[in-house]
Amino acid sequence: RVFQYFASIAAAGGSAKKDANKGTLEDQIIQANPALEAFGNAKTVRNDNSSRFGKFIRIHFGTSGKLSSADIETYLLEKSRVTFQLKSERNYHIFFQILSNAKPELLDMLLITNNPYDYPYISQGEVTVASINDSEELMATDNAFDVLGFTPEEKMGVYKLTGAIMHYGNMKFKQKQREEQAEPDGSEAADKSAYLMGLNSADLLKGLCHPRVKVGNEYVTKGQGVDQVYYSLGALAKSVYEKMF
Template sequence: YLASVNPGKNKLITEQILEASPLLESFGNAKTVRNDNSSRFGKYIEIYYSQKSIVGAKLSDFLLEKSRIVTHSIDERNYHVFYELLEGFDTEEKRKYGLTIPEKYFYLNQGASMAIASKSDAHDFQSLLTAMKILNFTKNEQETIFKILAAILHLGNIYFSRTVDDASHDLIQISSKTEIEWCSHLLGLNDQGLLQKLTHKVTEARDERLLSPFNLEQALDSRDAIAKALYSTLFSWLVARINQIVRVNNSVDNSIAILDIFGFENFSTNSFEQLCINYANEALQFHFNRHVFKLEQ
């Protein structure tokens, strides 16, 4: 609405601000049991005005639901962008990143809900590419984004199995090194270096550097932690990149700030992240009630 009534002559900046929304929706929204397009992060956007015209904006993000990257409940999905990527890529592009169908990826198939009746992932992938073009993302930046997303999917398909050494100590081994090789290739890492990070803990004491093998649970936690770190860092970079494009380059007279945050939620399984989200929501509601209603009185 603010963009449609903007009287300014510079329509590009308003178009770029508008295109930031579908881009962040792809990376920050997901299907839940209650909502096919649920926002899984908080967003605070400031719209800046000069002489009654929009001249720029600034985005802030918070409380991205990191746990969804590696696990989700039945009838839910991971973030939209993964499914859009797999539906939007042609055969050659999938081959380039070593990708196939969503059902083949552990991070995507846990909810047994690959598609949404009200959403076309292939169409939305084209909208995502359009948004990136309008926001001046370079081809190299787009390719890097796709490499990170593909690497996360390959990372989730790294499986471990228990074994024992001669002293009857529990050890783990990688079931297949193919996914390790794909992850290393896409992220520009050394195969052995990534393998070591997934299977061993490094302890440094004085001049010594000791490697301690993980047990199965620790290895899975390590794998998931790397995936969450990759995605959350990518998401933060996207917000920073958008801010570079829509930043204010001249003086500002006024601004309007809009807060978009998910409401209180109670699922069958609630993580610590959900507690933080619910607490933030309740705190904001208390602030609103205390100040707005008191002022009305």
């Protein structure tokens, strides 16, 4: 309602200026909400569309007193939800919007199926919400990106990172015989996630199993056990999602 209020003020300020590649200012103010909710809202025990982050809205006015621009700062995103959900809760809406198959080309591009149970990071809790139509919400999110002025490359980049996180949950590791060192147990999921992120899968796996750490003024390679690798993988997924958000 805050967005709608300021959008109405902007619209009342005179003729709306519209960029050829994006919507008017009032359109952008309103359409910020679907994009933020897709990536920052989720079902909880008490609320089907609970905001899992804080936001600070800064409104800018021109010399005439009319709204000239607005920006939003987000903070305290609930990163743990990216890799873990309670039984009666759900991961962020965007994952299920993509899997709704409203845009089949996304499934092909992200190398995923439309079955959420194929992806452990997003299927520990609920996978559907009766009050939410994920197909319709995906179209609203996709339209919001366009109105906000995302280029096709930027929009696809966001979707690809989201898909990569789903593949992270399928990466498997095992312990080397007679060593306290983890090694990949297959590379299919790593290949898919690395492809979507524009990385080399061998480098991704090496970074997880043999990370470089700074000791003094030098970097050294550190071995990791299976539990440590899974912890690092979860931390990577949460970090990627937070930075994307």
